[in-house]
Amino acid sequence: MLPVGVLTPMAEGLGTTPGTAGYSLTITGLVAAITAPVVPRLLGDFDRRAVVAVAMVLLAAGNALTALAQDFTLLVVSRTVLGIGMGVVWSLAAVIAPRLVTPRHAALAVSLAVSGVAAASVIGVPLGTLIGEAFGWRSAFGTLTASALLLAAALLIALPKLPKPAPTPDAARTGGRPLLRTPAVVVGLTVVVFLVTAHFAAYTFIRPVLETSTGISAAAIAAVLLTYGVFGLIGNFTSGALAAKRSRATVLLLALGILVAVAVLALFSALAAVAIAAIVVWGLAYGGVSVAGQIWMTRSATGNEENATGLYVGVFNASIALGAFLGGTVFELAGMTPLLWTAAALAFIALTTGLLGPGPSTSTREEAPEKIPCPSP
Template sequence: MAQTERIAGGARGASRARGGGWPAVAAVAGATFTVVTSEMLPVGLLTPIGGALGVTEGTAGLTLTVTGLVGAVSAPLLTPLLGRFDRRPVLCGLMAVLAAGNLLAAWSPHFAVMVAARVLVGVGMGGVWAVAAGLAVRLVPERSVGPATSLVFSGIAVASVLGVPAGTYLGELADWRTAFTAAAGLALAVLVALAVLLPALPAEREIRLGGVLRLAGNPRVATGLGVVALLVTGHFAAYTYVRPVLEEVSGAGPSAIGTLLLVYGLAGVLGTFVSGAGAARSPRGTLLVIGPVLAGTVCLVPPVGGSVRTAAVLLAVWGLSYGGVSVATQSWLLAAAPEAREGASALFVGVFNGSIALGAFAGGLVADGLGVGAVMYLGAALAACTLVLTVRGRP
């Protein structure tokens, strides 16, 4: 252990000497923001994407399912596969894959091409997210590792709550293809920032797939992954179809939906930092609040969200609660396996994105079979189950 700490400390010192520090941390946070924004982009654009490509809204939701599934598989596979390579060119290469996927999505003449594009986005997203999570400790002095790690994770959390309204607004101002083109441009800009600001980051130790998978047998890790699965599946079963739900329940038009999603996003950013502060003290206590609040709010959307004003209040509370999910669950997992940060992060990314895929798929089945309003009750039920697991599971 002492040898590991000396190696990590030497790597951090070398990194700072060669141009690391907070600018490099900000570049990594920009990468996590970009990959998750790219993943979430279809949520606010389902209606125009479905119309342009000639598919139902439930089928259009598969654009999120495919990306989540690929991200879930690619994260634990790419982590050991790329484990021996310097992290700087790895991240730059993955950002190039992400840019290519977004450009292909913008060009898509039919749904099959869109699915292929979203596969590329899933590969880039899964790899970047898994690699980036463990880099803060190598870029800043030891006393700054905590805040730097929070900044890297905030890119994921902020993208989860702001990427969708940003894409929705851009799609309304221009069209959905422009939103994907903008995401590709952002990926290329971040690629340049990573190439300029990151120091050389050679691999510190070999990572094997078996070692990553064995972490799932740790009871504390397993509990954290279970909480992630329930919360994220429930959220995305509902949130993937939030646009058609708002159109049906509250009668909101495109411009009003953009505003409502912006309210959700701003509340989510606040929730990210509020929950981050709480999770630093007690991830379990923070999740005991997040689960019931998220479940109750989502459940109330169909019966009481009939006006735009009421819908705005509900979306604000929804965003406030969900904004803390990634920070709280990541804090749980990193505390459960502090000696295997990249492995725990790879599992987290795999479960998180598999849950996104499962939630979007299950929500699509319910939306096509029972109507879009029913997806809210499905999401609420799954989120409510986290209370039992958090209380009874290994903290």
């Protein structure tokens, strides 16, 4: 997410345009989209804790290469490495979390794990913007490199061993059905495609939009992005609680919030107060998309969670890539306002698809928690 906050100086440092620099999100998202669905099928009996730690080392390497990049070619390489690591992390994090708690706390566990996505906005983007303004955009990526290495070590220390999950009774009943032949899964993925594409088409270029329309300073933009992130974090936990009971209704409410926020921004972006209010609503709505969509998918494919999550993460990241690419293209060819209306139209399609199609089951089951040995002191 960091390129969002440092897009303008990053483009200048690489000798390219903001639209082209914005494609860095496309590269990462596309690689993660390819990696995530494959990961659950290749892991076998590998300890999931070790796999996630190795993925964090890959994230560190990708950020280090980004900090060193002098042109767009090396940026492509760095963001490819980053995408591989990100695909592994995303495909496992939301599946690992429920294994550490009892079923009644599964939704909260997923919310905590997926809150990292919202924290990327709360901490990563605004802090990266401030570091970039003070010490240069390369320093921001260097900070992420060190953080990822520390996190890799912390994961090995803090998590118990996580072997391949044992088959469940539900897996015997539903695991043989192809995920893409399950109506609720297909509808959920379709909603995610349009909603995430809409979000990243517009949000990738939020800094140029604010600079052009409102004329506010870089420091003020960092504050706006921080506010967006704070409300995104609130939206994450609120949506997780709501989606645990009604995942479909929650996703539709979030889609409506994004649609309204982007449309208001398209109409009144020149009014700083209105634009900031729209961004707050946008953060509150989008902050819950990851966790609510994750719960939609696991409820739609009970017993096949790892593969369903891998597919979901793949589609999610492909949509990030598509959104950043679409946003960069429309922004370069038509400008800010057509870009915002394009995003609003995509959010409307997501909302309509979710309203017309079937959703996941709302039933929940109480089971004994999976027994996982705790790490030695």
